[in-house]
Amino acid sequence: MRFFPKEFFCGFVSSQSGLIKFRNMKVAIAQLNFLIGDFKGNVEKMKRAVDSAKEENTDIICFSELATCGYPARDFLDFDNFIQLCDQAIAELTALTDGIAIVVGSPSRNPVPEGKDLYNSAYFLADKKILHVQHKALLPTYDVFDEYRYFEPASTFKIVQYRDKKIALTVCEDIWNIGNENPLYTTCPLDEMVKQKPDFVINVSASPFTYQHAQDRIDIVKENLNRYKLPLFYVNHIGAQTELIFDGGSLVGAPNGNIHAELPFFEEAIQYFQLKDIVENKEEKVQAKDKIELIHDALVLGIQDYFKKLGFTKTIIGLSGGIDSAVTTVLAARALGAENVRCVLMPSQYSSDHSVNDARALAANLGIQYDIMPIESVYQSFEQILTPHFIGTSPNVTEENIQARIRGMLLMAMSNKFGNIVLNTSNKSEMAVGYGTLYGDMCGGISVLGDVYKTEVFALAKYMNKDGEVIPENTITKPPSAELRPDQKDSDSLPPYDILDDILFEYIENTKGPEEIIEMGYNAKLVKRILRMVNINEFKRYQTAPVLRVSRKAFGMGRRMPIVGKYLS
């Protein structure tokens, strides 16, 4: 039952005034797309959000983790100049806090000489002052995360009072160790903070996307709700930073354990919430999550931001008629617009007619420009140079690689001449076993499908065709082939993709050893052969493009393997 009109409780009531007992509060979640190191742009974007929030009579607006400098800024954090610019951004945001409070993530300096130089902090800015700074305690240092490289963990936990409310500020991972049940950590920040009786919790996050992560996020927020029975505002970053994609999907949790609201995926959003409504929550509101749809949308955003943030608009893709380049091209067209996608068909003497036809059909379906550059003449000129040096040898993978590299070179030439970025089309299965040519089909600015197994590429193609044929049916149904020698099929060198992908998943995602995988029922010789292929091809993956990450274990910064070694190899 409401004694006063709702509006009465909101808005510009100073915590110092003491005239009215302040009961309700309006909190804004701003999930925005920041650019690493773009202090001016990031602050301007937050300023616009603060202006809107002021018009809405918002009490507190929340931005994501390390929002000032972008996440992950990586070794830029080692530059004193970079940290000065973070501090300056905080000063500029502090100046905006007349009548509104801002919660924002930024690095802060460790004032004592012992320990790392920085903290990963949540700032509470209000009344033109830094009212409170809470440092992050749980520093993820695994997979793609390197936080202990830069940050000292928090050792003190203090809540902040703003107006008549007490607020527990936390940073990302800090809420992921519920009651010390996450074996990675020995402390649980909220267990400490609840002793100080906060009214609600704010968590500023930059939690990168995987196709399981949106659900993981809901699960962990619910665990927090059930344990602490406090409203929780979880503000995530949105936007892609090279290989890492942040999907947004920020959450508001109600004390009754329900998800009160889930912000949209893969787009910027500002939403406003009355604390009272959250406390009185009756129903859960979450979005449906389909794995392939999530991957699709994530990859579109990943391409989009890679280009936009680097200042490029156009791409060039080698179209083979096969499924990987087809799916990559559709994603590119959806990310950049068909008018910004240019394809090159580069048939050789081993290309089948259907390949060229399938590639043309795809280009027509999408309405994209394409060029045809047969590579035979260049191949012959290479042959001419090399033949005298190859006397006494037989054709082998060398000749196949030359074809792949000629194609890579033509794409790079078009890229250099017209200022468009080559998209890499390798999938995770072939990257895993080294079924690709370094500097050939492994070239490109960013790898779109490098974290998508071949079986998932097929699922993506079918998803793309759900409302009518985009990818020619023949591209989906024909047996995969690199077409680098007569009648070549992937199945000549590799097991069927469903078996290959399962074994790879157990090894890469689940870090199972050969015995464990064999015990699951797979052929022992095959398992050993595949694991060996993964390990001896580390040198190729080292030199390929960064991979848009969609799974829990992507190649690249999250999987760091020795090149020289002798394990399962």
Add this chain to the structure above:
Amino acid sequence: MRFFPKEFFCGFVSSQSGLIKFRNMKVAIAQLNFLIGDFKGNVEKMKRAVDSAKEENTDIICFSELATCGYPARDFLDFDNFIQLCDQAIAELTALTDGIAIVVGSPSRNPVPEGKDLYNSAYFLADKKILHVQHKALLPTYDVFDEYRYFEPASTFKIVQYRDKKIALTVCEDIWNIGNENPLYTTCPLDEMVKQKPDFVINVSASPFTYQHAQDRIDIVKENLNRYKLPLFYVNHIGAQTELIFDGGSLVGAPNGNIHAELPFFEEAIQYFQLKDIVENKEEKVQAKDKIELIHDALVLGIQDYFKKLGFTKTIIGLSGGIDSAVTTVLAARALGAENVRCVLMPSQYSSDHSVNDARALAANLGIQYDIMPIESVYQSFEQILTPHFIGTSPNVTEENIQARIRGMLLMAMSNKFGNIVLNTSNKSEMAVGYGTLYGDMCGGISVLGDVYKTEVFALAKYMNKDGEVIPENTITKPPSAELRPDQKDSDSLPPYDILDDILFEYIENTKGPEEIIEMGYNAKLVKRILRMVNINEFKRYQTAPVLRVSRKAFGMGRRMPIVGKYLS
């Protein structure tokens, strides 16, 4: 003054016997070259060392950090199967400890669920038992080090008693925080251990080479000697692991503060020391260290181990007549033998006569095989394909890149056909500013000079010629040029290398910001231009070969930068 013959104090005296009071002790330092994941090979190598040590009546033999599995094993440490093999190696080593104790580094499991799953431990094996396990407390997580990614830090410090001696075991970084003066850490393991009155200290290390590091190591060991006044055995790893080079140079420190012995650099060695001699030390024995000589020897080992450990013997190098490829070729010939080095001269229409002559002269000086493959015909066939698509455009960097990529492709074709590895010849200065072609001259299995500034490459060339001309004088004295267009000079696009290198050093090694560098007296516009070039070319460095690390800050795993960003760019 000696009351008993020295021998009397050494050898097979059981700590249980109690018959003779044991006063002296013979300790062996074995700095050996391990291969990551090669448990069988690593254990066999240690077994041979133990056998020799037994013949020498040694009491304790010490191996380096994580010797069982090799260092750095990186994410292999996430595989339970890998850790089982480490445990098995420890069991095999334990079985050897009849009459001798073994100190060896290996991962050990954290028995409690909280915290990381592993410790980075020093095992003390004796009397066929694991007598003690001391975990590492200070886990380097900066530059090339990721130890907190895998390991839980030690929280307890216990010394071990063996025969009549009490020994403080430490692991690498544990002795680098003298009296808590290293601002990175808040604990000092030896400060804790000395309370238990150890007789001496053993430190098992895997401390990678930089040209300053041999001196750093002596300095830190001396600081420990001066503080604790105890004999100290510092056992370092030797051997290269892809980009990381371990130089050996293990140390024995005397309580009087002197370096009692320094083991050789860049080679395996086992040396024996009587504790009594160390205690009675009168003079310091250290090797002279010249920066360029150290870099030279490190790179030779780096090449050697990259090939040997991958099972290759032969290299192929593109020889341009310029200084980078010349220095790389000399290093390769010294590492692999002239008979295993094959060069390819790939002149274009822009190559000067002197380039081909200088390259031939070098090949003759070294007695290496070379082939000449003019690239004009292939270039023309590329031009033929591309011309219709390039209508309305002017020649630019595209055409230069095509030449560089044709060369890369020819080298890769020779590599694929003959099973030899291409050596990358890019230097640090050009890698820094992006003066190189991705998939062209930036190709190769490993980058030999990627951590050597151009001015240092010149110094290396002069060092190589100290006993007579190896590198043709003209290669050293002529102005550097990529020879990709008529009369091109590096100085057309870049400032003089001495200025460029100084600015790069301040930014890369010293993490100084633009204002700080300008304040040092460099031209503001130039500084900003160079820093921008470094940052916008991160995408190229991401896809190039691993770089043999010789400085405190090499490109690659020790310098992690965002590709997409807007900082100084």
